[in-house]
Amino acid sequence: MKKDTVIYQCQACGFVSPKWLGKCPDCGQWNSLVEEREARPLRGHRLSEISTPKPLKSISPIKEKRALTGIKEFDRVLGGGIVPGSLILIGGDPGIGKSTLLLQAMNGIIHYGNVLYVSGEESLEQIKIRSERLNITSEKILLQSETCLEEIIETARKISPVAMVIDSIQTMYSQGIPSAPGSVGQVRECAQELMFFAKKTGTSVFIIGHVTKDGSIAGPRVLEHIVDTVIYFEGEKGHSYRILRAIKNRFGSSNEIGVFEMTDEGLKEIENPSEIFLSERPEGATGTVVTASIEGTRPILLEFQALVSPATFGVPRRTSIGVDYNRVNLLIAVLEKKAGIHLIGMDIFVNVVGGLKILEPAADLAIVTAMSSSAKDIPVDPHTIVFGEIGLSGEIRAVSHADLRLKEAQKRAFKRAIIPKANAERLKGNFSLEIIGVKELNEAMEYLFR
Numbered sequence: 203m204k205k206d207t208v209i210y211q212c213q214a215c216g217f218v219s220p221k222w223l224g225k226c227p228d229c230g231q232w233n234s235l236v237e238e239r240e241a242r243p244l245r246g247h248r249l250s251e252i253s254t255p256k257p258l259k260s261i262s263p264i265k266e267k268r269a270l271t272g273i274k275e276f277d278r279v280l281g282g283g284i285v286p287g288s289l290i291l292i293g294g295d296p297g298i299g300k301s302t303l304l305l306q307a308m309n310g311i312i313h314y315g316n317v318l319y320v321s322g323e324e325s326l327e328q329i330k331i332r333s334e335r336l337n338i339t340s341e342k343i344l345l346q347s348e349t350c351l352e353e354i355i356e357t358a359r360k361i362s363p364v365a366m367v368i369d370s371i372q373t374m375y376s377q378g379i380p381s382a383p384g385s386v387g388q389v390r391e392c393a394q395e396l397m398f399f400a401k402k403t404g405t406s407v408f409i410i411g412h413v414t415k416d417g418s419i420a421g422p423r424v425l426e427h428i429v430d431t432v433i434y435f436e437g438e439k440g441h442s443y444r445i446l447r448a449i450k451n452r453f454g455s456s457n458e459i460g461v462f463e464m465t466d467e468g469l470k471e472i473e474n475p476s477e478i479f480l481s482e483r484p485e486g487a488t489g490t491v492v493t494a495s496i497e498g499t500r501p502i503l504l505e506f507q508a509l510v511s512p513a514t515f516g517v518p519r520r521t522s523i524g525v526d527y528n529r530v531n532l533l534i535a536v537l538e539k540k541a542g543i544h545l546i547g548m549d550i551f552v553n554v555v556g557g558l559k560i561l562e563p564a565a566d567l568a569i570v571t572a573m574s575s576s577a578k579d580i581p582v583d584p585h586t587i588v589f590g591e592i593g594l595s596g597e598i599r600a601v602s603h604a605d606l607r608l609k610e611a612q613k614r615a616f617k618r619a620i621i622p623k624a625n626a627e628r629l630k631g632n633f634s635l636e637i638i639g640v641k642e643l644n645e646a647m648e649y650l651f652r
């Protein structure tokens with residue numbers, strides 16, 4: 203028999219080396235190489251029975267009948283319900299509510315058949331306590347406390363559930379691999395086995411994944427390639443709001459978000475996030491402005507805040523929360539050069555209220571407006587919203603979905619919108635709010651602070 207070969211595998215990216223190294227040459231992580239046994243060669247699994255090529259035209263599309271959980275925010279993030287046979291990874295910090303969310307979601311699909319909830323972390327009694335809190339008592343939810351993957355798949359074959367939950371992938375191990383549970387080798391092997399199981403049987407499989415200290419799922423690249431959908435469950439410590447965000451979705455749009463609130467009776471969905479995010483807006487304060495951002499397919503109104511104050515000591519501090527740091531620095535330079543607002547030697551803090559992360563360039567105008575308002579010490583009219591991308595020469599560029607953004611603003615009774623001129627000229631809908639198209643940063647500043 204061939205002796206097992208020892209390899210060293212990076213726990214962050216899956217890089218393999220024959221000898222130990224202090225730093226992974228692939229992803230640059232320090233101290234991430236761990237001794238593992240070489241995985242046995244993959245068995246001859248196939249996703250479908252056909253292995254001869256077929257003309258594209260002759261293949262009929264899957265008539266997917268998505269299972270709806272009834273939790274609208276959850277269904278929407280998945281792209282309109284759970285696709286049979288899909289493998290979905292849900293990542294998030296410990297204690298954020300992953301187990302709660304999935305138990306509630308499973309309870310929502312029991313009218314399609316049995317569901318299997320496998321926990322490697324909690325005892326059945328602990329899960330029972332949670333389900334009592336959530337008022338979930340169905341006979342169709344089958345619980346199993348198990349960590350051996352082969353046993354789990356065996357059970358699942360017998361009861362053929364509509365969906366199953368693996369809580370969490372880091373506690374599972376496959377007998378075929380000698381490495382410890384939670385190592386890249388194990389995580390990958392288990393995910394692969396579950397993928398084959400899901401595709402063969404049509405059972406949808408949810409995998410809960412823990413997030414490491416730097417915010418990525420352990421063995422992230424390895425897992426994200428295997429699964430169909432990657433969803434993150436995020437929230438700020440101390441806040442009760444939780445955001446479900448699709449990062450990758452083979453069956454729907456990525457970047458889609460769902461908003462929840464953690465209450466005493468589990469997670470409650472929030473259908474009107476704009477209302478929540480704007481609920482605590484300060485009146486007449488400087489350095490705050492509202493923008494309409496598109497998250498996936500949905501417009502959300504958000505408040506941007508900035509604080510600009512003279513640096514008291516040495517190099518000025520620049521901090522950004524919820525927006526890209528480099529983007530903020532770029533916008534500071536544009537403001538300084540093109541709008542003549544003095545920002546050198548100022549401490550600048552930019553924050554998106556509500557703990558959301560906004561990475562689309564359409565937020566540029568809001569960031570700039572908030573900073574200018576704080577620097578000039580003039581408040582922005584509270585009934586005005588702004589959006590638009592800003593170029594390096596101070597030009598305001600068109601953004602996508604201007605109509606959607608304006609409609610949302612109109613719904614929340616905003617009276618004025620300052621938007622890119624190119625967008626203003628191409629609007630399709632009829633709007634009752636005043637729309638001001640601007641081409642240049644200075645033009646926008648004039649309307650905002652005259």
Ligand code: TYD
Nearest residue numbers: 296297298299300301302335465466467468
């Ligand atoms: P949990 O789903 O166990 O988190 P995860 O699986 O992501 O680690 O939820 C943990 C937290 O949620 C816990 O601190 C208690 C809180 N919680 C509520 O506030 N209300 C509830 O109804 C439930 C079930 C949990």
Ligand code: MG
Nearest residue numbers: 300301323369
């Ligand atoms: Mg849990």
